[in-house]
Amino acid sequence: MCGRARCTLRPEQVTWACCAGGPDSRPLATVDLNKYRPSYNVSPGTYLPVVAYRKEKKKAEAGEEDEGKDGERCPVLHCMKWGLVPSFTKKSDKPGHYRMFNARSESIAEKASFRQLLPKNRCLVAVEGFYEWKKDGSKKQPYYIHFQDERPLVFAALYDSWENAEGTWPFIFNLFEWQVTCRNGTVLAVYFLLGRTRVKLQCEEEPLAGQQEVLLGAELLPVT
DNA sequence: CCAGACGTTGTT
DNA sequence: GTCTGG
DNA sequence: CCAGACGTTGTT
DNA sequence: GTCTGG
Numbered sequence A: 001m002c003g004r005a006r007c008t009l010r011p012e013q014v015t016w017a018c019c020a021g022g023p024d025s026r027p028l029a030t031v032d033l034n035k036y037r038p039s040y041n042v043s044p045g046t047y048l049p050v051v052a053y054r055k056e057k058k059k060a061e062a063g064e065e066d067e068g069k070d071g072e073r074c075p076v077l078h079c080m081k082w083g084l085v086p087s088f089t090k091k092s093d094k095p096g097h098y099r100m101f102n103a104r105s106e107s108i109a110e111k112a113s114f115r116q117l118l119p120k121n122r123c124l125v126a127v128e129g130f131y132e133w134k135k136d137g138s139k140k141q142p143y144y145i146h147f148q149d150e151r152p153l154v155f156a157a158l159y160d161s162w163e164n165a166e167g168t169w170p171f172i173f174n175l176f177e178w179q180v181t182c183r184n185g186t187v188l189a190v191y192f193l194l195g196r197t198r199v200k201l202q203c204e205e206e207p208l209a210g211q212q213e214v215l216l217g218a219e220l221l222p223v224t
Numbered sequence B, D: 001c002c003a004g005a006c007g008t009t010g011t012t
Numbered sequence C, E: 001g002t003c004t005g006g
Helices: A011-017 A057-061 A207-214
Strands: A005-007 A029-031 A039-042 A047-052 A076-082 A102-104 A122-127 A129-136 A139-145 A153-164 A167-181 A187-194 A197-200
Touching: A005 A122, A011 A047, A011 A076, A011 A122, A047 A153, A122 A167
Parallel strands: A029 A076, A076 A167, A102 A167, A153 A187
Antiparallel strands: A005 A039, A005 A129, A047 A076, A047 A122, A122 A153, A129 A139, A153 A167, A167 A187, A187 A197
16 A cells, blocks of 8 residues: 655656657646645655646536547646545535545445546556555564666556635545555555556565565655 | 445554 | 445 | 644534 | 544
8 A cells, every 4th residue: 555655756757657748748738736846755645746637527517628639638737635535525524534545446446435536537646656664573664665777656546626615625636556465465566557557566476585675675764 | 215434454 | 426234 | 654643612 | 542634
């Protein structure tokens, strides 16, 4: 499960990693990109640039479909807050719901909270890597997980928007991931859904020996 | 039918 | 909104 | 996910 | 321990 990540990518790197700029990797239209703060320690509740393939409902309803002339949807680089506040959250409720920051890809199509977002509210999130904590006795040791060759990871994600009387809680997203677990419980590999293509993180034949290689130990760097 | 939840993790 | 439990 | 707080009243 | 804020 991913609840902490590193993202110091520049916007154009995000676009490129998501294969969203077309063959020439042209810059995308952006929304709220000024809210992006590159960080080694990104957590739920903070803003990240994501590549979304649909604009606000308003525009769609106004007949202003977010589609190109070829019928393809336009990707937009949109800064969104990590953590889903489901659209059915009442305006009187406190938006403390952003504990919903992950979704299990296995069950995503069955869950009421996520299912309606699947067709048209998907987005991609590029990061350099993410952190997992492993219990070593009584201590928790963070590991930094990333590609050996430094290529960004691309998470598939869902997004939604919400606002209350105080104003906007504009865009919100959560990640989904697919973990492959061994019989002994060891995480053998993590897959990320990049569009329709499954990208496999590096993985060793030997589960236990491999884990040390797959999960490279790292201290969490302080946020500055 | 209505009321109330709607999500994740946990263990190596 | 939509599903589950009572 | 972790770090850090962790209380009360008003207002059926 | 458990909840909240980031």
